[in-house]
Every structure is written in structure tokens, then in C-alpha cells.
Amino acid sequence: MSIKALMISGLLSASLAQAVMAEQLSGYAFIKDDTRAMQDDDFANPGLIAVATGAELFKTASRSGGKTCADCHGEAGEKLVPQRIATYPVYDSDNKRIISLQSRITACRTRVADDTLPVNHPDLIALETFVRNRARDVPVNVNTEGTEIKALLKRGEELYNTRYGLIDMSCHICHTVYAGQYVRGQKISQGQTNGFPAYRLGPGEMANLNLRITQCMDLMRAEPFPSDSEEMKLLEYYLSARSNGLPIETPAVRY
Numbered sequence: 001m002s003i004k005a006l007m008i009s010g011l012l013s014a015s016l017a018q019a020v021m022a023e024q025l026s027g028y029a030f031i032k033d034d035t036r037a038m039q040d041d042d043f044a045n046p047g048l049i050a051v052a053t054g055a056e057l058f059k060t061a062s063r064s065g066g067k068t069c070a071d072c073h074g075e076a077g078e079k080l081v082p083q084r085i086a087t088y089p090v091y092d093s094d095n096k097r098i099i100s101l102q103s104r105i106t107a108c109r110t111r112v113a114d115d116t117l118p119v120n121h122p123d124l125i126a127l128e129t130f131v132r133n134r135a136r137d138v139p140v141n142v143n144t145e146g147t148e149i150k151a152l153l154k155r156g157e158e159l160y161n162t163r164y165g166l167i168d169m170s171c172h173i174c175h176t177v178y179a180g181q182y183v184r185g186q187k188i189s190q191g192q193t194n195g196f197p198a199y200r201l202g203p204g205e206m207a208n209l210n211l212r213i214t215q216c217m218d219l220m221r222a223e224p225f226p227s228d229s230e231e232m233k234l235l236e237y238y239l240s241a242r243s244n245g246l247p248i249e250t251p252a253v254r255y
Contacts, residue, residue: 026246027189027198027254030180035201039253047129047199047251050206054130057123062115069105069127072112077134085135086248087142089237091149098152098233102128102208119227120211128208129197132250140194140248142241156238159231165222171235174216186255192243193236195252202255209236 028036038044058069058077073079088101099107102119105127110116117124143149160171175191182188197208207215210227213235217224225231 024192024243024246025190026192026249027195027252028249030187030189031254035253035255039249045199045251045253047197047206047253050126050129050197050199050251051133053123054126054128054133057127058130062109062113066113066115068113069108072108077131080131080134082135082138083141085131086138086140089142089233089240091143091152091237093146093148098237100210100233100236101132102210103228105131120208122206125197125206125208125211129206129251132197132248135248136250137247139245140240140243142237142244144241144244152234153238153241156234156241159235160238164217165220167220167222169220171216171239189254191239192246193240194243194246195249195254197250198252198254200254206251209239213239 028039031039038046042048055076058073059075061068070077085101088104089098090104091097092099102124105124106116106119144153163170163173171191174188178188179190180187193209196212197206198212199205200207200212203215210232213232214224214227225235
């Protein structure tokens with residue numbers, strides 16, 4: 001039986017935990033059967049509400065009356081390039097900064113519609129979900145080549161391995177060392193990012209990667225990095241690159 005089959009059947013023992021990381025697995029492999037069925041059904045998946053909301057916002061002019069996203073990218077986003085969506089976050093070498101899909105959407109809205117939403121505003125997450133959904137099933141393909149990018153990835157990995165908060169845990173301990181083990185009846189995933197933005201059953205809301213990192217740090221009783229901080233961008237970049245090759249599932253359903 002493969003590692004993936006063991007994960008899905010619930011037969012993975014502690015002695016096999018390290019072997020889990022020998023195979024790259026989406027969070028889909030760690031969720032319960034009924035949750036997988038919910039994600040697979042476009043009528044039952046609650047994240048599709050965010051896709052529909054985002055689709056409407058995509059066609060809606062701002063209060064200032066500027067252009068809509070659809071004016072540039074097509075009524076249903078048909079002019080968007082799925083393979084390009086799959087490369088986010090990207091590194092802007094000219095301005096020396098990491099650009100997430102959310103920040104790219106914000107920059108576009110600011111430029112053509114004179115309308116800016118706060119980071120992780122529900123409408124912005126809905127737009128991000130709609131855009132990311134246009135690339136569903138396309139493999140994540142974040143750039144990992146070049147001296148500057150390799151240095152960024154190294155810094156992101158250092159943050160991934162750093163212990164935080166009163167619980168004194170790191171991302172690495174949860175999602176590498178203990179991947180496949182249970183906590184509060186739920187299996188710990190590898191922390192792959194291909195499903196984000198995802199609908200979270202626990203809080204009953206959509207969460208993009210930025211927000212999910214904040215929620216994880218809250219669980220570790222740590223002071224979260226500000227949403228637009230350099231540390232957050234580095235973690236997002238590293239985690240996304242770590243998911244390269246996995247198909248985009250947005251909107252995934254997770255606990």
C-alpha cells in the first residue's frame with residue numbers, strides 16, 4: 001500500500017511519519033472522506049460561494065466608477081492565463097519585492113479603478129479565490145531559480161524552521177516532523193499551499209495563505225507577523241515554492 005493510500009485509510013503509524021515527507025502530498029490526502037466528497041462536489045463545496053462572489057466583484061465597477069477587472073481580463077476572466085496564475089507569488093526583481101496574487105489584484109484595482117481594499121478584506125479574498133480558481137488543476141509553478149530567489153527561499157526556510165510563541169513550535173515541527181499525526185481528531189498535513197484560498201470548516205470562512213499563516217501563529221500563542229510584512233511574504237514564497245508540482249485545488253475544503 002502506498003504512503004498516500006495509508007494516509008487516506010488512516011493506517012499511518014508514528015513509525016512511518018518521516019516517510020510521509022518522501023512523497024509530496026496535498027492537504028487533500030489528510031482530510032476525512034466526507035470533507036473530500038464536499039470539496040469534489042461543485043454544488044456542496046462552500047468555497048464556490050466565494051468564487052461566485054469574486055466573479056460578481058470581477059465585473060463590478062468601484063464606487064469611483066473606474067474600470068472593472070472584466071474590462072481588461074474578460075467577463076469570466078477568460079483572458080487570464082492559468083499557467084501565469086500558478087506562478088504566484090512572484091519576485092519583482094526591478095522593485096526587489098515579492099508580489100502575492102492578492103497584492104497583484106490590489107495593485108491592478110488601485111491603478112485602473114482607484115479602489116483599494118484592506119489586506120485580507122473578504123471581498124479581496126473572494127476576488128483572489130475567483131482568480132486562483134481559473135487555474136484549478138494547473139500545477140503550482142513558483143520560480144525557484146536565480147541567485148536572488150534562492151536567497152529569498154533560504155530566508156523563508158529559516159522562518160519555517162524557527163520556533164515561535166508560548167508553545168515553542170515551528171512550521172517544520174508541525175508540517176514535516178508530525179505530518180500525518182493526529183491533533184484534536186484531525187490529521188496534520190504537510191502544509192502544502194495548492195488549495196488556497198480554501199474554505200475552513202472550523203471557523204466557517206474562506207482563508208487565503210496569508211490569513212492561514214496568521215491563524216497558525218495564533219494557535220502557537222505567537223505574535224503574528226503583520227499581513228504585509230517582509231517575514232510574511234518570505235514565508236508565503238517559501239511555502240508556495242514547496243508546493244511546486246501539486247495541482248491547484250482552489251477552493252479546497254479544510255478543517
